[in-house]
Amino acid sequence: MSDLAPIDAFVADLPKVELHVHLEGSMRPHTLMRLAAKHGVAGVPSSPEELAEWYEFSDFEHFVQVYLQAVEVLREEEDFAALTADVAGALAAQNVRYAELHVSLYTHLMRGIPASTVFAGLEAARLEAERTSGIRLRWIPDFPGQFGVESGTETLDAVLAHGPDSVLGFGVGGIEVDRDQFEGLYGRARAAGLRSLPHAGENSGPRSVWSAINKLHAERIGHGIDAMRDPELVAYLRDTQLPLDVSPTSNVCTRGVASLEEHPLPQMVEAGLKVTLNTDDPPMFGTDLLREYRVAHDLGFDDAGLARLAGNGVDASFLPDEEKDALRAEIDATLARHRAPESATEVPR
DSSP states (O other): OOSHHHHHHHHHHSOEEEEEEETGGGOOHHHHHHHHHHHTOTTSOSSHHHHHHHTOOSSHHHHHHHHHHHGGGOOSHHHHHHHHHHHHHHHHHTTEEEEEEEEOHHHHHTTTOOHHHHHHHHHHHHHHHHHHHOOEEEEEEEEEGGGHHHHHHHHHHHHHHHOOTTBOEEEEESSOOOSGGGHHHHHHHHHTTOEEOOEESSSSOTHHHHHHHHTTOOSSEEEOGGGGGOHHHHHHHHHHTOOEEEOHHHHHHTTSSSOGGGOSHHHHHHTTOOEEEOOBSGGGGTOOHHHHHHHHHHTTOOHHHHHHHHHHHHHHSOOOHHHHHHHHHHHHHHHHHHOOTTOOSOOOO
């Protein structure tokens, strides 16, 4: 499948899940600008052209600054509902059947917005989206690690007090500070039945991945690309098949990787790691999940390789087993419909 049209058709038809995407970071320009105008939020661009310039990040710390400014437009229950409805519609239009979305809960708590307000808006739109389009959404509330253990404690307390049943995990993101300090916090979260889903190894080296594994008992790693710098860690990840949620365009935009051509995604798959494909903060990085599959194709994955990535997402999700089986069968059927007889077999595996 070397022609663009066949690949685009295949990717569009492919049933997909997304496991590493931030709700607030998925706010599309029209929603961001409308809410900024509604609440009179200063500093947010008022045109798509200005917004595109605003989203040109010099490094990861700059990205975090912009992200925190953007979430200022979310203040009322109806704002969170509008955001969720918009994001759900965008995902469903890409044939995403299921998504586990990070919610930057602490960035709202620190502004005095109650968790009950946040979750009420999310849930109203989630249920409506499931009813109208069939897409399933689940939540991973998180906190920025650079704000310390106290921020994580406040976030977890709010989740345990107000979180709906659709909350499935607990995350830590932001600037990659030492993960060891959150060991006790994650012990509480796991004891309450929340999955351990931290960011690690995005731009601070392999140690943060080891910490997420040994101290936080991670069940999936957000990003994890720096694991490739440690052969022992690569061997561990291969043997355990601990999933890594990789977002190539994001890694380039935040300067974790110099270019898409240099992204380690093919090497990760060739090393036998369980890799899923994701967008992270799609409008902020000028991407979506369809484009990320095209990126993977440009990096050497043919139709079978792309189907394998889609299947990895299903495997690494927290869907019930019977729903995983049904989605895998759909992926296989889609590959069979689209696959050209001359497709290459030397695909990264």
